[in-house]
Amino acid sequence: MTDVEGTAGWAEAAVREHAAEAQKPSREEQVLERIDRARRRKARVKEEHITMAHGSGGKATQSLIEAIFLEAFRNPLLEPLEDGAVLGVGSRRLAFTTDSYVVSPLFFPGGDIGDLAVNGTVNDLSVCGSRPLYLSAGFILEEGFPVDDLRRVTASMARAAAEAGVRIVTGDTKVVQRGKADGCYVNTAGVGLIERPVSLSAAGARPGDAVIVSGPIGEHGVTIMLARGELDIEADLVSDTAPLNGLVSALLDACADVPADARPDARSAVDSDAPWDVPPDARQGAVRCLRDATRGGVATILNEIAHASGVAVVVEEDAIPVRPGVRGACELLGIDPLYVACEGRLVAVVDGSAADTALAALRGHPLGEGAALVGHVKDDPPGLVLLKTGFGGTRIVDLLVGDPLPRIC
Amino acid sequence: MTDVEGTAGWAEAAVREHAAEAQKPSREEQVLERIDRARRRKARVKEEHITMAHGSGGKATQSLIEAIFLEAFRNPLLEPLEDGAVLGVGSRRLAFTTDSYVVSPLFFPGGDIGDLAVNGTVNDLSVCGSRPLYLSAGFILEEGFPVDDLRRVTASMARAAAEAGVRIVTGDTKVVQRGKADGCYVNTAGVGLIERPVSLSAAGARPGDAVIVSGPIGEHGVTIMLARGELDIEADLVSDTAPLNGLVSALLDACADVPADARPDARSAVDSDAPWDVPPDARQGAVRCLRDATRGGVATILNEIAHASGVAVVVEEDAIPVRPGVRGACELLGIDPLYVACEGRLVAVVDGSAADTALAALRGHPLGEGAALVGHVKDDPPGLVLLKTGFGGTRIVDLLVGDPLPRIC
Structure with missing residues (x-):
């Protein structure tokens, strides 16, 4: 139960500190050390094919980012791997971020892929300490997607943008054949202005x-x-x-x-x-x-x-x-x-x-x-x-x- | 043959100016007037479902952009519908643009989806008169996509970015189930600095x-x-x-x-x-x-x-x-x-x-x-x-x- 090597997750990685176990400090220390060692290992993608886990945000995503994307694109602005990059433009600092949205279903209680795509990028800009200003919107549409659904999505994006005080200023649309997407995927990128003298990290x-x-x-x-x-x-x-x-x-x-x-x-x-x-x-x-x-x-x-x-x-x-x-x-x-x-x-x-x-x-x-x-x-x-x-x-x-x-x- | 109402395309919209036809100026004028009238009509999407034509860059794309996206998101920065938006930040002007890439096949003579995605956004920034500086990269990966192919794509993006003198500074990865994408879609957004006193439009x-x-x-x-x-x-x-x-x-x-x-x-x-x-x-x-x-x-x-x-x-x-x-x-x-x-x-x-x-x-x-x-x-x-x-x-x-x-x- 306390063996967490390699696969720690959910509740698997349990290290109990109960008084009853106080006589085994070395066991706990061993576990911590093994975790630490595993983490300091250079990230590797062992899988030959992409799995759903690579999109989870968890361990597999982290390995993919470090071993593939960071390895290929490495530069000092990308390296912090924050929710957005901080760019110096003249005497100003800008935040710049992107996210693609593939949520299923597209419409759900409380929202849809549209407001999610706007809010998500607004939030990534916000947590960089910036005032979100401008968004881009890139759509990948599946042939056969109902135009009325697209209208709902864009109306929702417009409402969300108005609520957040940002403008969608540029965009792109691609269409792929039936069975090559799942209705509609949306990418938003965003630019915000860091007006406060903060450095969040x-x-x-x-x-x-x-x-x-x-x-x-x-x-x-x-x-x-x-x-x-x-x-x-x-x-x-x-x-x-x-x-x-x-x-x-x-x-x-x-x-x-x-x-x-x-x-x-x-x-x-x-x-x-x-x-x-x-x-x-x-x-x-x-x-x-x-x-x-x-x-x-x-x-x-x-x-x-x-x-x-x-x-x-x-x-x-x-x-x-x-x-x-x-x-x-x-x-x-x-x-x-x-x-x-x-x-x-x-x-x-x-x-x-x-x-x-x-x-x-x-x-x-x-x-x-x-x-x-x-x-x-x-x-x-x-x-x-x-x-x-x-x-x-x-x-x-x-x-x-x-x-x-x-x-x- | 000279009836171009509604469906003009390829070589269909032919208006011959041959000397032999010089006796019919009114016919030609009629055609031009009908085209002009059709174009000034408020854009509408008549289709109930998205078709491949909506992604062609042609008439259907234009209608979709004007009737759906511009209608929902309308603002003075989006309205010019240029390849990128021009943003004023302090005394500087920035260009901001996005494109998603869904090319099939992913690898082709002379390039692949990776350098295409970098060059495409570099070019959209360039034609706004800006110096391309920073790119984002958003990946939508299909479960089962070969990791080695992803390595090829990212290596190609890195080379293209180096050649263009831009940096990929922020990114995102999503994974969708088998059959919900076509290997790999890439979105890039970009930010450039307009350093010259030009206004291209x-x-x-x-x-x-x-x-x-x-x-x-x-x-x-x-x-x-x-x-x-x-x-x-x-x-x-x-x-x-x-x-x-x-x-x-x-x-x-x-x-x-x-x-x-x-x-x-x-x-x-x-x-x-x-x-x-x-x-x-x-x-x-x-x-x-x-x-x-x-x-x-x-x-x-x-x-x-x-x-x-x-x-x-x-x-x-x-x-x-x-x-x-x-x-x-x-x-x-x-x-x-x-x-x-x-x-x-x-x-x-x-x-x-x-x-x-x-x-x-x-x-x-x-x-x-x-x-x-x-x-x-x-x-x-x-x-x-x-x-x-x-x-x-x-x-x-x-x-x-x-x-x-x-x-x-």
Whole structure:
């Protein structure tokens, strides 16, 4: 049960800290060391063919990105592998990001592929600390796709763009033969302007930081699963798809004046090794890192932060907000809500001294009413996410293996 | 034969000017008027389902763009429907564009979906007058796609990016089930910086301007058709896929000092109604409009220019460079090379006084050795493209109906 080599996922990677097991510290240390060793290995894609797991957002996706895409395209702007790239244009900093959407079904309670595609890119721009401004829209349509459905999708995109205050300024349409797509795929890329002197990064977390989620998790993923009708579960759930730029603004505004660098363990406020032109006033403030928890859920985001920052992230299971409908569906499906996608929830890592300010700012916004402090950043064990369970145990929350929820975005 | 109502395409829209027919001017006028009326009608998508023609780049694509996408997303930056949007960021102008690539087969003589996706977006940025800088890459992979093929595609993208001097800075990967894609689709979006005081637009052509193509046309499209192996034709052809930023730079440099505004019919040099923040030094110079002739070929580009500028474009059939292999294949396929895609050819509309300078600049660049002056811009009939054939006749070259060459990019 504690053998996690190679295949750690879901609840497999369990390391119990029960008092009864306190006599076996070396076993636990061995496990941690083996995980650490496995992670430091150069990423490889062992499979000869693409599998659904390569699209899960989990381990296989990470290997694909590192071994194929990063290997081929390597440059300092791509290397941080954040949700968007930060570009210096003159004295301005821009964020630039892209996502393709292949969600099935195209229409689901609370949204559709259209608003998902707009909100997703708006959110990726927002968590870079930028004000989302301009979007592109690329459509791949399957021959035979109903034109009325396309009208619904574009109307939904237009509404979402208006709500987020962005404009769709350029686009493209391709058509493929029947059976060569699944109705409609949408790609959006986006450009945002970084107007604040912030530098947000998954590598920015420090011991003592607080970990916050902006509301109940897993609603989007479970809604999609139920919308497929493959399960005989009735739950009154809708996708949480929403544009997070307003919420992010509220958070960054509130935390702008928190003296984050007073901490004795603070790193240099300005990262002079930044791969882009950081204007002189850009600094790491009280907000270290923001992410929207999509594919792979909150667990994946926390792993990326732990890994990139070389810190431990310790979360309290009981503190994580999960609606009963989501919890029930997850239990029936045998999946952990921590791995289920949200499309309108923020994970924020903030200086410990700013935790209350951040929580209050999030809760003061309609999209952050259910915000909760779910954990803290610690020194040890670096690179790992630990979950303190309701029963007093601790288990490792590793990256996802396989893809139990394909095509949710 | 001269009845072109509704369905004008290929060679159907023929209006002969033979001396023998000179006694029927009213017939010709009627035809022109009916075409004009049809074009001014509000675009509608009559079909209930998407057809391959909606992806052709021709009439159906145009209707789809105007009736669905422009209708839903309408804003001043999208409205020009150029190859990219021009954005004002501070005192800088940026170009932003996107294209999805669904070419079949993925690998073909002279290139593959990877370099096509990089070059295509580099070219769209270039013809906006910008220096291409940053690209995003979004992959939609079909379950079962060979990982080695993905490696080939990404290696090809990396080489193309290096050649064009751009960096792939952000990306995304989605995987869909077997039978829900065709191996691999790639979306690239791009950001470029407009460093020159130019304002290029399909609406910028004026009577007296010269129309130039940068080399032999139709090679990409015919190569793809032959690579599918559906035809028993052997021709030693390779795709013309290439990054055009260097060629565009050479052209703009050479024409920068041509006094274009001395023409009596010159419009205002600075378009004060421009939908973006045009810095005060931006002006329409001797180069009016640049386009890369992809889907729909040179004929489609010229129609867009004629329509947007309210001018006639008159081209000489014998002046259009077409390699014998392309001409032969087109004859067997029953298609006109004017409608066949290039992926490394420029269509340039320049002030008549700059024609020689422009031709010399293009011919001095390895990618423009075969540049040719193919026609001129006239007042009348506005909105139409006329082809003077080798036999002394004239025919209307209309937008494409249907899609004789699906999925060539």
